[in-house]
Amino acid sequence: MKTARKNKVKFLKNQKGQGMVEYILLLVVVIGLVMAFKKPITDKFNEITNKTTAGMDAVVQ
Numbered sequence: 001m002k003t004a005r006k007n008k009v010k011f012l013k014n015q016k017g018q019g020m021v022e023y024i025l026l027l028v029v030v031i032g033l034v035m036a037f038k039k040p041i042t043d044k045f046n047e048i049t050n051k052t053t054a055g056m057d058a059v060v061q
Helices: 002-013 018-036 038-060
Strands: none
Touching: 018 038
Protein backbone atom coordinates (compact mmCIF):
# COMPACT_ATOMS: atom_id res chain seq x y z
CA MET A 1 0.00 0.00 0.00
CA LYS A 2 2.81 2.42 0.87
CA THR A 3 4.60 1.64 -2.39
CA ALA A 4 1.55 2.55 -4.46
CA ARG A 5 1.21 5.87 -2.65
CA LYS A 6 4.91 6.63 -3.10
CA ASN A 7 4.59 5.88 -6.82
CA LYS A 8 1.60 8.23 -7.12
CA VAL A 9 3.46 11.04 -5.35
CA LYS A 10 6.53 10.42 -7.49
CA PHE A 11 4.39 10.50 -10.66
CA LEU A 12 2.73 13.78 -9.67
CA LYS A 13 6.10 15.43 -8.96
CA ASN A 14 7.54 14.32 -12.31
CA GLN A 15 7.84 17.38 -14.58
CA LYS A 16 9.92 16.04 -17.47
CA GLY A 17 7.38 16.93 -20.17
CA GLN A 18 6.46 20.31 -18.75
CA GLY A 19 9.15 22.29 -20.60
CA MET A 20 8.11 21.01 -24.02
CA VAL A 21 4.45 21.87 -23.41
CA GLU A 22 5.42 25.40 -22.40
CA TYR A 23 7.48 25.86 -25.56
CA ILE A 24 4.62 24.62 -27.73
CA LEU A 25 2.13 26.96 -26.04
CA LEU A 26 4.52 29.89 -26.46
CA LEU A 27 4.95 29.04 -30.14
CA VAL A 28 1.17 28.92 -30.60
CA VAL A 29 0.81 32.35 -29.00
CA VAL A 30 3.56 33.86 -31.19
CA ILE A 31 2.05 32.37 -34.36
CA GLY A 32 -1.38 33.67 -33.35
CA LEU A 33 -0.02 37.19 -32.80
CA VAL A 34 1.78 37.18 -36.14
CA MET A 35 -1.37 36.04 -37.91
CA ALA A 36 -3.51 38.61 -36.09
CA PHE A 37 -1.16 41.49 -36.97
CA LYS A 38 -0.02 40.24 -40.37
CA LYS A 39 -1.19 43.29 -42.34
CA PRO A 40 0.41 45.96 -40.08
CA ILE A 41 3.65 43.97 -39.95
CA THR A 42 3.69 43.58 -43.75
CA ASP A 43 2.89 47.26 -44.28
CA LYS A 44 5.67 48.38 -41.92
CA PHE A 45 8.17 46.00 -43.55
CA ASN A 46 7.28 47.30 -47.02
CA GLU A 47 7.57 50.90 -45.81
CA ILE A 48 11.05 50.29 -44.42
CA THR A 49 12.27 48.44 -47.52
CA ASN A 50 10.92 51.18 -49.79
CA LYS A 51 12.75 53.84 -47.79
CA THR A 52 15.93 51.78 -47.89
CA THR A 53 15.63 51.26 -51.63
CA ALA A 54 14.98 54.97 -52.21
CA GLY A 55 18.00 55.89 -50.08
CA MET A 56 20.23 53.46 -51.94
CA ASP A 57 19.01 54.79 -55.29
CA ALA A 58 19.89 58.34 -54.19
CA VAL A 59 23.40 57.26 -53.21
CA VAL A 60 24.02 55.33 -56.45
CA GLN A 61 22.89 58.15 -58.74
